[in-house]
Amino acid sequence: VQNPPSPLLSLWPGGTRMVVSARSFADFTPQASFPIKKCDLHRLEEGPSDEALLTREQGLQYYRTMQTVRRMELKADQLYKQKIIRGFCHLYDGQEACAMGIEAGINPTDHLITAYRAHGYTFTRGVAVREILAELTGRRGGVAKGKGGSMHMYAKNFYGGNGIVGAQVPLGAGVALACQYQGNNQVCVTLYGDGAANQGQIFESFNMAALWKLPCIFICENNKFGMGTSVERSSASTDYYKRGDYIPGLKVDGMDVLCVREAIRFAADYCRAGKGPIVMELETYRYHGHSMSDPGVSYRTREEIQEVRTKNDPISMLKERMLSNNMSSVEELKEIDLEIRKVIEDAAQYAISDPEPSLDELCNHIYARDPPMEVRGTNPWVKLKSVS
Amino acid sequence: ECRLGGSAKRSYSITSCASVFQVNVRDALNQAMDEELERDERVFLLGEEVAQYDGAYKVSRGLWKKYGDKRIIDTPITEMGFAGIAVGAAFAGLRPICEFMTWNFSMQAIDQVINSAAKTYYMSAGFQTVPIVFRGPNGSSAGVAAQHSQCFAAWYGHCPGLKVVSPWNSEDARGLLKAAIRDDNPVVFLENEMMYGVPFELSEEMMHKDFVIPIGKAKVERQGTHITLVSHSRCVGFCLDAAAVLAKEGVECEVVNLRTIRPLDVDTIEASVMKTGNLVTVEGGWPQYGVGAEICARIMEGPAFNYLDAPAVRVTGVDIPMPYAKILEDHSVPQIKDIIFSVKKVLNM
Numbered sequence: 001v002q003n004p005p006s007p008l009l010s011l012w013p014g015g016t017r018m019v020v021s022a023r024s025f026a027d028f029t030p031q032a033s034f035p036i037k038k039c040d041l042h043r044l045e046e047g048p049s050d051e052a053l054l055t056r057e058q059g060l061q062y063y064r065t066m067q068t069v070r071r072m073e074l075k076a077d078q079l080y081k082q083k084i085i086r087g088f089c090h091l092y093d094g095q096e097a098c099a100m101g102i103e104a105g106i107n108p109t110d111h112l113i114t115a116y117r118a119h120g121y122t123f124t125r126g127v128a129v130r131e132i133l134a135e136l137t138g139r140r141g142g143v144a145k146g147k148g149g150s151m152h153m154y155a156k157n158f159y160g161g162n163g164i165v166g167a168q169v170p171l172g173a174g175v176a177l178a179c180q181y182q183g184n185n186q187v188c189v190t191l192y193g194d195g196a197a198n199q200g201q202i203f204e205s206f207n208m209a210a211l212w213k214l215p216c217i218f219i220c221e222n223n224k225f226g227m228g229t230s231v232e233r234s235s236a237s238t239d240y241y242k243r244g245d246y247i248p249g250l251k252v253d254g255m256d257v258l259c260v261r262e263a264i265r266f267a268a269d270y271c272r273a274g275k276g277p278i279v280m281e282l283e284t285y286r287y288h289g290h291s292m293s294d295p296g297v298s299y300r301t302r303e304e305i306q307e308v309r310t311k312n313d314p315i316s317m318l319k320e321r322m323l324s325n326n327m328s329s330v331e332e333l334k335e336i337d338l339e340i341r342k343v344i345e346d347a348a349q350y351a352i353s354d355p356e357p358s359l360d361e362l363c364n365h366i367y368a369r370d371p372p373m374e375v376r377g378t379n380p381w382v383k384l385k386s387v388s
Numbered sequence: 389e390c391r392l393g394g395s396a397k398r399s400y401s402i403t404s405c406a407s408v409f410q411v412n413v414r415d416a417l418n419q420a421m422d423e424e425l426e427r428d429e430r431v432f433l434l435g436e437e438v439a440q441y442d443g444a445y446k447v448s449r450g451l452w453k454k455y456g457d458k459r460i461i462d463t464p465i466t467e468m469g470f471a472g473i474a475v476g477a478a479f480a481g482l483r484p485i486c487e488f489m490t491w492n493f494s495m496q497a498i499d500q501v502i503n504s505a506a507k508t509y510y511m512s513a514g515f516q517t518v519p520i521v522f523r524g525p526n527g528s529s530a531g532v533a534a535q536h537s538q539c540f541a542a543w544y545g546h547c548p549g550l551k552v553v554s555p556w557n558s559e560d561a562r563g564l565l566k567a568a569i570r571d572d573n574p575v576v577f578l579e580n581e582m583m584y585g586v587p588f589e590l591s592e593e594m595m596h597k598d599f600v601i602p603i604g605k606a607k608v609e610r611q612g613t614h615i616t617l618v619s620h621s622r623c624v625g626f627c628l629d630a631a632a633v634l635a636k637e638g639v640e641c642e643v644v645n646l647r648t649i650r651p652l653d654v655d656t657i658e659a660s661v662m663k664t665g666n667l668v669t670v671e672g673g674w675p676q677y678g679v680g681a682e683i684c685a686r687i688m689e690g691p692a693f694n695y696l697d698a699p700a701v702r703v704t705g706v707d708i709p710m711p712y713a714k715i716l717e718d719h720s721v722p723q724i725k726d727i728i729f730s731v732k733k734v735l736n737m
Contacts, residue, residue, distance in 0.1 A: 111480065145513035152511040159479050159516070164503050170469045171504055174476020181432070181458065181482060188480075204469025211464070365514040366548055368572040373651065375548075380689035388514065 031055040032325045036259045042242045042249035042279075048266035052258035056327045059318065062104065062257050063328075064336055066096035066315050069120045071344045072129050073288075076119065076136055080292045084352060085136045088163075089150050092120040094287040097314035098221055099124045101260020102189055106268055111179065113159040113172040114191040116151040117221075117286075121191075125158035129343055133351035141354040145361065166192060166199030169218070173205040176216035176277070187215040187271045189264070195226020197240050206244050206277070213276035217267045218244065220281045221254065227290040228299040241281035254282030255314045285312070364388070409595055414584040416558035417447050420565040421485065423597045425455055428483060431569060434461040434474060435487030435524075444489050445525060445584055471497035471522070475504045478520040478574075485569065488524035491540045491578060498543075505574035506549035521568045523577035526554070527621065527672045528710060528721055530582065537710035539673030541620065544576040545649040545682070551603050552649040554578040556624040558588040560647055563601030571603060578649070580622045606653035608660065612642030615666035615731055618657055618683055620646040623670045623722060630727035639731065649679060654686050661692040667700035668730050670722055675704040698734050703727055 032054055039047045073093040079085045092099070099120035102112070114121050122132050127143050135142030136150055143153045151163040159175060162168035172190025179186040192202060197220050209216045220240040224231055231238045241249035248270075252263040260282060267278045285308045289296025296305070322328045363375040363386035375384040411419070425431050437444045439452035439462040452460040463470040467488065474486035488494045494501060505518045527539040544552045551573055555561040561579070568575035593599065609624060610631055617627040624645045631641035642660050646653065661667050667687060669680035680702030687693055687700055706720045731737075 113476075144511065144515070147513045148511045154512040154515045159476070160512075162504075164499055167472060167499055167504055170472020170500065171476035171479065173469075174473035174478070175480040176476075177473055178477045178480035178482045181477070188476075201466075201468040201472060204464075204466035205473070207464055207466065208469055208473060212461075365510045365512075367551070368509050368514070368517040368519075370573070 028056055028328060029326045032321075032327060034258055034321060036256060036262060037253040039259075039263060040241065040251035042239075042244075043246075044248045044250065047250055048262040052262050054258060054321070054327070056322075058104070059322045059327050060336070062100050063315065063318055063322070063333065064340065065103075065124060066100050066257065066318065067337060068129065068340050068343065069093075069096045069099065069123055070315060071340050072123065072132065072347070073119060075344050075348050076133065077288065077292070079133070079137065079348065079351070085150075086138075087149055088116065089136065089292040090117040090290065091288040091292070092117050092286070094308065094314075095221065095223060095254070095284045096120060097257040097260055098254050098282050098284050101254075101257045102219070102264050104257070104261040105264030106187065106189060109157065109184075110186050110268070111157045111159070111172075111175045111188040112191070113162070113168045113175060113188065115165065115168055115193060115196060116161070116163055117193070118151065118153060118161040121158065122153045122155065122161065125155050127153065127155050127158075128347070130347035130350045133347045134354050137351040137354075138356060139351060139354035140357045140361070141350065146357045147361070147365070166196040166201050168192065169196070169199070169202045170205045172218075173209045173214055173216050173277075176209065176214040177212065179215050180212070185272055187217055187268050189217045189219060191219045191221055193226060194220060194222040194224065194231050194238075194240060195229065195234065197222075197243060198235060206247055206279075209277035210244075210247050213274060215271035215274075216277040217264065217271060218247070218277060218279045220279070221284055222281050223284050223286045225286075225290070225299060228294065230299065239281075241279055244277070244279035247277050247279050249279035249281065251281045251283065254284030255312045255317065257314060257318055360385075408589045408591055410587045411558045411562075411590045412585055412587040413555075413558050413561045413579075414445070414447055416562040416588075416590070417565055417579065418449060418451070420562045421448065421569075422451060422454070424566060424569040425451065425459060427597070430481065430483045431485065432459040432461065432482060433485045433487065434463050434470060436463055436465055436489050438462060438487050443487075445581060447579075447584070448487070467493050467496035468500060471500040472504060474520055475500050475518060478505070478518045479508075479516060483519045483569065485521045485523060488522065490536060490581075491524050491526040492536050492538055494522065494524070494540065501544070501550075501574070501576070502547055506547050508549075509573070510549055517572050518574045519572045521565075521575045521577055523565070523568075524579060525581040525584075526578035527580055528705070528717075531712060531714065531717065532710075533712040534709035539671070539705070540576075541578060541649045541671070541673055542678045542682075544578075545652075545679060547650075550574055550576055550650060552576045552578065553603055553647065554620040554649050555647065556583070556621055556645050557586075558590055559594050560601065560645070562590070562594065563599055564603065564647060567600040567603050570600065575603070578621065583622055601647065604648050604651040604653060606647055606656040607645045608642060608656065609645045610641065610643040612640040612664060614639050614641065614664055615668060615735060616642045616644060616657070616660040616664045617668050617670060617727065617731070618644045618646060618660075619670040620649060620679065621672065623672055626722065626724050626727060627670055630724045630731065633724070633728055634731060639735065639737070641731065646679075652682065652686070654690065657683060658687070658690055658692040661687055662695045665695050665697040666734050667696065668703060668727065668734055669700070670703040670727055672705050672721055674707050675702060676707060678702070678704060680704055698736070701730055701734055703730050
């Protein structure tokens with residue numbers, strides 16, 4: 001449903017519009033239905049709807065969230081190049097629609113676990129940007145007090161951040177087992193990449209999840225490259241949504257946040273109905289290389305990357321949809337961008353200025369709920385203390 | 389007031405109604421799990437053959453019949469997968485007991501034990517606990533050859549974030565398994581197949597359902613004055629046997645049962661060495677980078693060194709993959725005569 005532009009527009013010189021919130025409601029389209037790409041199905045009679053309803057509120061929220069992740073990752077890139085972030089840093093820009101779409105389609109009480117390209121999910125699962133950046137810079141205000149780093153951030157119902165390729169998949173199936181055991185109608189979203197998809201422990205997880213009908217949504221984020229190895233060079237079968245074999249699967253356009261959302265809703269309903277696990281493949285793309293030490297252009301062309309940016313960027317696509325349906329305005333989105341920029345700048349400032357953890361922290365958190373104990377230092381005379 | 393549990397009736401006879409019960413190690417483990425399953429509904433057991441087969445070594449006999457499919461779960465032969473699933477369940481609020489049919493098979497899953505279980509509490513700066521017990525028989529058995537005979541005490545004992553426990557007798561098995569299940573940390577519980585059928589006396593106090601032995605505390609099984617023998621698991625029994633023989637020759641051995649590999653109770657060992665002045669460690673595992681090596685290093689670095697009258701010495705398994713033929717196997721593991729020989733060498737007898 002399209003509302004005609006407000007007659008008040010003509011009062012403003014030069015045709016510019018001032019966006020005032022009270023006016024926004026009257027001015028903008030409250031919701032619209034969008035056709036979305038149909039999913040390829042494996043062992044499923046029906047798939048998700050090929051139409052998605054988007055409210056203005058949702059659109060703005062998705063935009064804000066994806067843009068925040070985008071800006072946060074680019075800020076991390078900058079801080080890494082300034083050597084303020086060190087070690088491993090695997091950036092998520094390009095893949096925002098996956099994290100956002102998933103979060104939009106599940107409940108906060110559902111569970112999620114992913115691999116090392118985890119900053120986006122850490123944010124969508126509720127951790128503030130400043131705590132993420134401060135963790136990357138290794139400061140005491142980081143979400144893991146600086147002790148975990150890029151790959152080891154945790155939050156309620158978010159189990160990281162995992163550094164060992166594929167290991168998070170049995171873990172996720174285990175979280176799903178706990179959901180089933182506790183009878184709480186929750187599901188666990190368990191993510192892995194195209195590189196991990198050939199790991200034996202993933203097939204072990206498929207087997208047990210199917211056998212015991214665990215409420216586990218296995219999701220392969222296929223960004224076409226496992227580090228520097230393309231899917232064609234790593235996998236005898238690149239139909240990752242079919243690799244669950246006896247487990248039904250669907251292939252989803254991972255650059256379209258609405259597609260992802262509809263798919264995850266479908267998958268979560270499936271699991272909650274007690275039908276067992278389901279496999280999803282999200283076709284997506286990462287703009288950065290595998291990590292900050294990989295320029296990302298030795299195994300793919302700059303032209304390819306640029307083409308995705310111009311034709312398939314998830315944030316641009318959402319923006320396009322909202323603007324062309326009068327669900328928002330260029331000015332409103334620009335304002336959001338400015339707000340986000342400020343959030344990121346403040347977070348970066350915090351991440352740079354927050355002090356490093358105290359050396360007293362060094363040996364803490366070895367054991368949980370134990371009395372303090374002595375820990376061996378680098379030499380026999382150094383007696384360090386550990387508290388839970 | 390004789391205390392008789394359901395499964396207990398079959399497994400032990402009462403020698404004296406009020407005081408002692410004969411319980412073998414297998415049944416001690418079984419009863420401990422039974423009681424903890426009953427006490428806390430978050431506790432569950434998974435592993436190969438633990439349910440309908442009653443356990444490959446019958447340690448979980450009767451549990452599936454009593455608790456059913458939800459809490460006693462038979463897994464496929466996929467250690468890496470089910471160990472990971474167990475750790476994930478622990479993340480999400482359950483208290484799994486993950487059985488490895490033997491600890492040799494844990495190598496398939498060792499990444500989950502170390503990287504997913506042991507390190508997570510630290511990496512998350514105390515946010516994510518992992519209240520899991522990994523258990524199963526460890527070390528040499530009888531005639532099972534090289535791939536089924538390795539001792540993992542040193543491997544797992546190496547890693548911060550884990551607790552590693554190695555019971556010897558039924559009291560140890562019962563008290564330490566209960567403590568391990570109640571512990572909010574990942575515990576590696578190293579049993580011994582050859583000990584499963586060995587009966588020991590348990591007092592009424594030990595049969596109490598809240599009887600726990602603190603993890604990280606060694607026990608002096610036998611007081612002595614001339615030399616300290618430190619051991620864990622089955623070798624504790626050999627040390628006691630050696631001590632009995634040596635006593636006839638006037639040598640009084642103090643036998644320390646480690647009970648826990650990590651955290652190591654250095655204080656008890658040091659106090660003993662400071663009393664006796666001599667140390668022999670005894671273990672079934674290989675010598676290089678082993679439990680005995682660690683104990684000797686700690687004694688060197690601590691106050692007890694000044695009390696040593698002779699260098700500390702280790703008795704260990706032979707540094708070879710375990711052979712099959714009985715005569716070779718017998719000579720691959722420490723025997724009582726090896727302990728006696730080493731004691732006499734240290735004491736310059």
